[in-house]
Amino acid sequence: MIRLSNLCLVCLAVAGASLQARAATVAIEPVRDGTLYESATGDLANGAGDYLFSGTTAGVELRRAVFAFDVADALPAGSTVTSVTLTLQMSKTIAGDTPSTLHRLTADWGEGASDAPGFEGSGTTAEADDATWVHRFYDTSQWTTPGGDFAAVASATQTVGGALGPYDWGSTTAMVADVQGWLDAPASNFGWILLGDESTSGTAKQFISRENADTAKRPLLTIEYSAGAEPDADFNADGQVDGADFLAWQQGFGIAAGALPSQGDADGNGAVDAADLAAWQGQYGVVTPPVAVVPEPSAAALATLAALAMLSRRRSLRV
Incomplete structure (x- = not known):
């Protein structure tokens, strides 16, 4: 069962990587x-x-x-x-x-x-x-x-x-x-x-x-x-795009180079500008777990398989 668990985890990792390749x-x-x-x-x-x-x-x-x-x-x-x-x-x-x-x-x-x-x-x-x-x-x-x-x-x-x-x-x-x-x-x-x-x-x-x-x-x-990564307007990484993220953008607005995501850089180009505000406007109200990836059906199946394998492994260890 441990081998199966490891195999499932590898499959899940591959699935997650493929989801991010656009x-x-x-x-x-x-x-x-x-x-x-x-x-x-x-x-x-x-x-x-x-x-x-x-x-x-x-x-x-x-x-x-x-x-x-x-x-x-x-x-x-x-x-x-x-x-x-x-x-x-x-x-x-x-x-x-x-x-x-x-x-x-x-x-x-x-x-x-x-x-x-x-x-x-x-x-x-x-x-x-x-x-x-x-x-x-x-x-x-x-x-x-x-x-x-x-x-x-x-x-x-x-x-x-x-x-x-x-x-x-x-x-x-x-x-x-x-x-x-x-x-x-x-x-x-x-x-x-x-x-x-x-x-x-x-x-x-x-x-x-x-x-x-x-x-x-x-x-x-x-x-x-x-395609490059989608802009991420959750500047404070709390899993929600809201007014707090707008304040982060507002405080960082005008930084021309070297900006961090926490300073309002949604598109990762190092600048805090109108494009980042547009990303915030487009994502306002979105609530997702931080650093979450929404799986497609095939990836979801792998995730379920991996989760079941891990649960089974834990039970066997307790015994």
Whole structure:
């Protein structure tokens, strides 16, 4: 019976640990995308078009696709990103296998209302705020380097063949780092740029954009993450979120770094601010045993088994 008790306690500990692991997956579309069409004047764009392009045309003109995702809106603050995959639907090409590299953009850019006709491979006249070969925002802000400002080292590489359909980039360590950085510092989120084979002509690939009517084929970023701990507004750890906890927050309000939970830091970021007050407001009136974990059914069964085993052990020891 003692062995059974120990085994049950181990099972209970594992169950408790699994309850605190809040893994989740989210899939999001871009909030903006477009194509940079090589042009000395930077007056070509396709901000609202149905397609994106990367690679080199038969006329030896470069195309580069750009897209950005609102990671901070999709994931809880404090989450840890564990896997990232970008899926693009390739819809037209005259080339076979070509490498396509994904690079993190280092400057902000826009998406205007330009909408190229036909297959959209040549672009159309740029409109206000469009990203072009020369401009980040047409025609007021320019890239430091024509063709886009981006990290030299690729975050991911994929061989895109002649077969139409979906292609995935990732997950890679660099892509995970990119998305984690965008979550932690949203102001640094400028998205990625996709470069095709630019060493020879006729390598261009056409991809479905976020504006395309075929919603199932739009660009998709799939993120796996582990959410951070829920904010805890029971600052005095008495098992109840009440007025005493508000007073603790009030006294600690304004601490910018190094704050303790007892000083009103609900989210564990070291600062006592409005976010901690919001956590208190959301949890006001909650009564729970201090440091308690509410088990799911499977964990509850293990807990019951462990409790019965412990009780049996105590009885056997008394005898």
